Amino acid sequence: MKIILLQDIKDIGRKNELKNVPDGYARNFLIARKLAVPANKENLSIKENIDSKNSAEIDRLKQSAGKITGKNFIFEVRVGDKNSVFESVSKKDIENALSQKDYKVEAVTLVKPIKTLGEHIIEINLGKSIKTNLKITIQAKK
Numbered sequence: 465m466k467i468i469l470l471q472d473i474k475d476i477g478r479k480n481e482l483k484n485v486p487d488g489y490a491r492n493f494l495i496a497r498k499l500a501v502p503a504n505k506e507n508l509s510i511k512e513n514i515d516s517k518n519s520a521e522i523d524r525l526k527q528s529a530g531k532i533t534g535k536n537f538i539f540e541v542r543v544g545d546k547n548s549v550f551e552s553v554s555k556k557d558i559e560n561a562l563s564q565k566d567y568k569v570e571a572v573t574l575v576k577p578i579k580t581l582g583e584h585i586i587e588i589n590l591g592k593s594i595k596t597n598l599k600i601t602i603q604a605k606k
Contacts, residue, residue, distance in 0.1 A: 465490040466503035468511050473499060480514055522592050528567065529596035532588070536599045537561050543581070543604040552577035553602055558586060562598075578602060 465487045469477050473494075477483045482503055485494065494500035501507050537558070541551040554577040562569050573587040578600075586598045 467494060467500040468503050468507055469494075469500050471499060480511060480518075482508075482511070518592070522594065525590045525592055525594040528590055529594055532562075532567055532590075532598055533596050535565075536601055538601045538603060540603055540605040541581075547581065547604070549579045549581065549602075552579045553600065558588075558598075558600065562588070 466482060466484050467490050469479055469481050469483060472478050476485070483500075490500065490502070495502065539553045539557065539561070541549055541553065543549055555572045555574045558572045558574065559569060562572075568590070569588050570591040571589040573589065578584055581602050581604065583599060583601050586600055587595055588598050589595050
């Protein structure tokens with residue numbers, strides 16, 4: 465029986481995929497637990513609409529990634545006499561700087577706050593597994 469998955473199911477497939485599974489498994493388990501719906505004409509047209517919206521969203525995110533990639537964000541931190549840094553730049557600081565420039569970001573990949581001066585390359589996730597690198601420069605406050 466052909467079904468459309470309503471959520472990710474281990475060893476079967478991902479959300480919104482069209483799969484062929486045994487009839488009993490589809491009726492008694494997947495459809496009964498609202499994990500899938502039968503692949504009839506109505507449900508297939510709904511799936512096509514969702515797929516077209518997802519592809520449009522992915523195209524928009526790729527365009528945003530292209531705009532962000534060339535940008536350099538500058539952060540100023542307090543520094544001591546021997547260039548010892550008193551402040552750090554965290555994920556939250558980077559997300560705030562991006563949101564002030566109207567860039568929508570799902571997640572910033574940063575293991576720990578940055579406490580060194582200079583240029584750093586940070587990976588950011590825009591959503592729908594679209595990722596790009598962002599260059600940030602950390603310099604001493606004047």
